[in-house]
Amino acid sequence: MKGQLKKYSEKTAVAKAAAAQALPPVLACLAAEHRHMSALTRLLEVRSARKQKLKQSDYFLLRDVVAYLHDYPDQVHHPTEDVLFERLARLRPDLRDEVKALQSQHRELAEQGGSLLAQLEQAADGVSPRSEKALRANIRDFVSSQNSHMQRESRQLFPAALANLRPADWQVIARRVSLHEDPLFGPQVHPRHRTLFEYLLGAEREFAGRIVVGSLGLQERLIVAASAVEDGSRESIKVLGEAAAQCLNETRALLVGERRPGTLGEWLSAPWRYGWFMAGTIKDCGVDLFGISAVTTREAIGAVLRQPRE
Numbered sequence: 001m002k003g004q005l006k007k008y009s010e011k012t013a014v015a016k017a018a019a020a021q022a023l024p025p026v027l028a029c030l031a032a033e034h035r036h037m038s039a040l041t042r043l044l045e046v047r048s049a050r051k052q053k054l055k056q057s058d059y060f061l062l063r064d065v066v067a068y069l070h071d072y073p074d075q076v077h078h079p080t081e082d083v084l085f086e087r088l089a090r091l092r093p094d095l096r097d098e099v100k101a102l103q104s105q106h107r108e109l110a111e112q113g114g115s116l117l118a119q120l121e122q123a124a125d126g127v128s129p130r131s132e133k134a135l136r137a138n139i140r141d142f143v144s145s146q147n148s149h150m151q152r153e154s155r156q157l158f159p160a161a162l163a164n165l166r167p168a169d170w171q172v173i174a175r176r177v178s179l180h181e182d183p184l185f186g187p188q189v190h191p192r193h194r195t196l197f198e199y200l201l202g203a204e205r206e207f208a209g210r211i212v213v214g215s216l217g218l219q220e221r222l223i224v225a226a227s228a229v230e231d232g233s234r235e236s237i238k239v240l241g242e243a244a245a246q247c248l249n250e251t252r253a254l255l256v257g258e259r260r261p262g263t264l265g266e267w268l269s270a271p272w273r274y275g276w277f278m279a280g281t282i283k284d285c286g287v288d289l290f291g292i293s294a295v296t297t298r299e300a301i302g303a304v305l306r307q308p309r310e
Contacts, residue, residue, distance in 0.1 A: 026173050026174055032185075033077050036184070037069060037146065037150060038147065038150065044062060047061060047062060048062060048136050054123075054132055059123045066116050070110070072182060072183055073109075078106040080177045081106070082103055084161060084173055087172065091165065095157065095160060108145070112141075112142055116138055232293065233296075240285065243282070247281055
């Protein structure tokens with residue numbers, strides 16, 4: 001159990017160092033697109049999870065969001081990542097299987113997005129309660145697939161690319177890809193996405209329950225904050241699980257006789273030794289949990305307060 005706080009702090013330190021570093025233009029563009037896509041998948045999740053029956057306007061909004069996630073990422077974002085990952089795999093052969101898996105997911109996400117978009121196009125004309133339930137489930141699956149895929153890239157391959165690719169590699173990648181202007185978040189909004197753009201800018205709209213969002217930047221900062229909380233929660237659960245396992249193993253060893261005292265003195269001192277072990281385990285667990293909570297709180301609050309990097 002000892003060392004969990006250190007590992008978590010080291011992981012946070014690496015993330016801070018990467019954020020402070022001037023990213024190559026290709027990677028900076030991909031990271032910004034991940035933030036935009038995360039904001040949109042969150043919007044999909046919130047709108048499709050409403051308890052009341054979905055209205056025609058809901059289906060139009062969901063359709064517009066999926067249309068963007070199907071068009072731009074599949075046609076520009078994912079092909080750019082494929083070029084980047086292929087270059088990285090040459091320098092890091094140990095990552096070839098991961099690269100192949102993510103490239104396969106790119107194709108699967110394109111098929112999943114296209115199928116969902118077709119369903120939403122039909123749903124705009126009206127659906128039965130049973131069809132609506134199935135559609136909500138498909139949206140949840142799509143959101144889950146998108147988010148887990150982006151997290152896998154952001155936590156594994158993006159940092160590896162930043163650490164291993166040299167300036168010459170980034171120049172080769174830049175020549176092989178074209179950084180197209182984003183049709184929704186770029187300087188010129190494509191007519192196909194104008195309605196969605198106007199919706200996202202609406203200050204009166206609600207986002208994530210009662211949080212009123214006046215800008216996409218706040219959406220992105222909230223997503224980063226939620227990610228920090230998710231990481232902290234995962235580390236905390238891991239620490240608690242390891243502490244429980246240690247206590248269980250020590251107790252079982254005493255009860256079944258693996259460490260049964262052999263002398264009167266050992267019998268008399270056994271409760272003290274067991275109590276000392278339990279106290280030490282609880283202390284170590286508490287220290288790690290407190291440290292992880294402090295790091296998580298600091299990262300989450302900082303994400304909300306600081307301006308997003310583009």
